[in-house]
Amino acid sequence: DTAVSQTPKYLVTQMGNDKSIKCEQNLGHDTMYWYKQDSKKFLKIMFSYNNKELIINETVPNRFSPKSPDKAHLNLHINSLELGDSAVYFCASSPGGGATVVTQYFGPGTRLLVL
Amino acid sequence: AQSVTQLDSQVPVFEEAPVELRCNYSSSVSVYLFWYVQYPNQGLQLLLKYLSGSTLVKGINGFEAEFNKSQTSFHLRKPSVHISDTAEYFCAVSELGDDKIIFGKGTRLHILP
Numbered sequence: 311d312t313a314v315s316q317t318p319k320y321l322v323t324q325m326g327n328d329k330s331i332k333c334e335q336n337l338g339h340d341t342m343y344w345y346k347q348d349s350k351k352f353l354k355i356m357f358s359y360n361n362k363e364l365i366i367n368e369t370v371p372n373r374f375s376p377k378s379p380d381k382a383h384l385n386l387h388i389n390s391l392e393l394g395d396s397a398v399y400f401c402a403s404s405p406g407g408g409a410t411v412v413t414q415y416f417g418p419g420t421r422l423l424v425l
Numbered sequence: 426a427q428s429v430t431q432l433d434s435q436v437p438v439f440e441e442a443p444v445e446l447r448c449n450y451s452s453s454v455s456v457y458l459f460w461y462v463q464y465p466n467q468g469l470q471l472l473l474k475y476l477s478g479s480t481l482v483k484g485i486n487g488f489e490a491e492f493n494k495s496q497t498s499f500h501l502r503k504p505s506v507h508i509s510d511t512a513e514y515f516c517a518v519s520e521l522g523d524d525k526i527i528f529g530k531g532t533r534l535h536i537l538p
Contacts, residue, residue, distance in 0.1 A: 341524060351513055353528040366525055400468055404524075414526060416461075416469040
């Protein structure tokens with residue numbers, strides 16, 4: 311069984327479109343994250359939710375809006391896509407409480423290409 | 426704020442040779458340290474982590490890392506690499522009490538036949 315899953319795996323779209331990426335974890339974790347990995351492989355955190363509550367919101371354009379319907383899901387909606395949004399987006403989750411909160415488990419990634 | 430430096434963007438090494446991937450961090454408080462591996466076209470997988478206790482940490486696939494507080498380093502080592510170790514390796518740091526992990530820019534390990 312996949313621990314952290316993301317859909318779609320690949321996403322090719324035109325500039326200006328709105329798209330969503332979905333993430334689900336079946337690990338029973340309390341915290342979920344979205345990362346962006348650029349073409350140079352640099353990983354940067356975008357958002358983090360703990361029990362459906364936003365706890366980390368890095369400097370990300372407000373075209374990006376995370377939504378957590380329950381603690382097992384964290385979706386990422388992107389409005390008015392731009393060329394610079396092309397990247398691999400990774401979802402991750404971690405257990406809650408103490409040192410274990412920072413051990414993160416990553417999904418396989420969603421490769422977004424904006425044309 | 427914490428930061429991570431991986432000095433080598435690429436490391437070529439012959440198969441069955443030993444390898445060391447360097448990682449240095451900066452933080453004003455106690456930290457947790459991690460190494461993640463990303464195989465081609467895949468997500469990140471945790472190799473090993475240092476939370477507390479013994480400074481020598483053993484991970485999966487024969488990798489180990491040593492936490493050196495005085496040198497603020499957490500270098501990753503393997504005594505004999507295999508072609509299947511070809512991947513991008515990321516060092517990461519998290520400050521105690523912080524949910525956020527900061528990743529280094531990654532080191533690409535090339536295994537030469």
